[in-house]
Amino acid sequence: MRIALIGYGKMGKAIEQIAISRGHRIDLIIDQNNQEDLCKENLKNIDVAIEFTNPQSALNNYQTCFDANIPIVSGTTGWLEHLPEVQLKCENGSGFFYASNYSLGVNLFFELNKKLTELMAPFKEYNIDMEEIHHIHKLDSPSGTAITLAEGIIKNHPIKELWIEGMSSEAKEVSIYSKRHGSVPGTHTITWHSEVDQISIQHQAYSRKGFALGAVLAAEFMPKKQGFFGMKDLLNL
Numbered sequence: 001m002r003i004a005l006i007g008y009g010k011m012g013k014a015i016e017q018i019a020i021s022r023g024h025r026i027d028l029i030i031d032q033n034n035q036e037d038l039c040k041e042n043l044k045n046i047d048v049a050i051e052f053t054n055p056q057s058a059l060n061n062y063q064t065c066f067d068a069n070i071p072i073v074s075g076t077t078g079w080l081e082h083l084p085e086v087q088l089k090c091e092n093g094s095g096f097f098y099a100s101n102y103s104l105g106v107n108l109f110f111e112l113n114k115k116l117t118e119l120m121a122p123f124k125e126y127n128i129d130m131e132e133i134h135h136i137h138k139l140d141s142p143s144g145t146a147i148t149l150a151e152g153i154i155k156n157h158p159i160k161e162l163w164i165e166g167m168s169s170e171a172k173e174v175s176i177y178s179k180r181h182g183s184v185p186g187t188h189t190i191t192w193h194s195e196v197d198q199i200s201i202q203h204q205a206y207s208r209k210g211f212a213l214g215a216v217l218a219a220e221f222m223p224k225k226q227g228f229f230g231m232k233d234l235l236n237l
Helices: 010-021 055-067 080-091 104-120 144-155 209-221 231-235
Strands: 002-006 025-030 048-051 072-074 095-098 127-134 162-165 173-180 187-193 198-204 227-229
Touching (some): 010 025, 010 048, 048 209, 095 209, 104 231, 144 162
Parallel strands (some): 002 025, 002 048, 048 072, 127 173, 162 173
Antiparallel strands (some): 127 187
C-alpha cells in the first residue's frame, strides 16, 4: 500500500516505522516545511493518506485529499465543529476515517466506560469526575479522548447533559480536569464517587506505538472505501 503521511512529528515518525514494518510504502511526506507539496498531482498514485497535524491546517488537508479522491485516516483533534462539512463530503463519495484515539486499548476502554455508566445510572448518590493527563505539547484541552469518554457518559446516563472543563457542582455536568506534564503519552481516569466509596477505571498509554499501530490498521481498512468510518467499524464493536 502506498501511503501519504501528512504530519511528520513524533506520531508521524512512529506511524512511518510501523507502516514500513508491515510492508507498506511511504511515498509522500508532508510537514510544515513543504505544505505546498500536498497537491492533487503528488497524490495521484497514493492509496491512502494518514493525517496527524493540527486543527488549523486539518480541513485544508482533508479538502486536498477529497479533491484527489484519496481516502483519509485522521487523528487530528480540535476541528469537530466542522464535522458536518466532512460528513457531507463522505455522503458524496469521499472516504474518511476519524478517531479521537487510535489505541486499540482506549477503544475497548470507551466500551467499558459506556457499560459502567449504564450500571451506575440508577444510583443517583454517585457523581462522576474525569481526569486526563498529556504531555506539555498537547495542543487541545480537554483531549479528544476525554471528550469522547464524556459523550459516552452523556449518552448512557439519564441526568448528565453536557461536559465542562474544570470543577462543576451541577448534577447534569461531567467535570473534566485536564493536566499537562512532561512527556506523558496519555492517561485517562474516570471516577464515580459517593459519600461512602468510589469506583475508578483508568487507561494509561505507555508509548505512541499503540496509537500508531491503530492508525496503520485504519489505513489498511480504508482503500477504495467511501463513507465516514471509525474504530467501531475497524474493531467490529
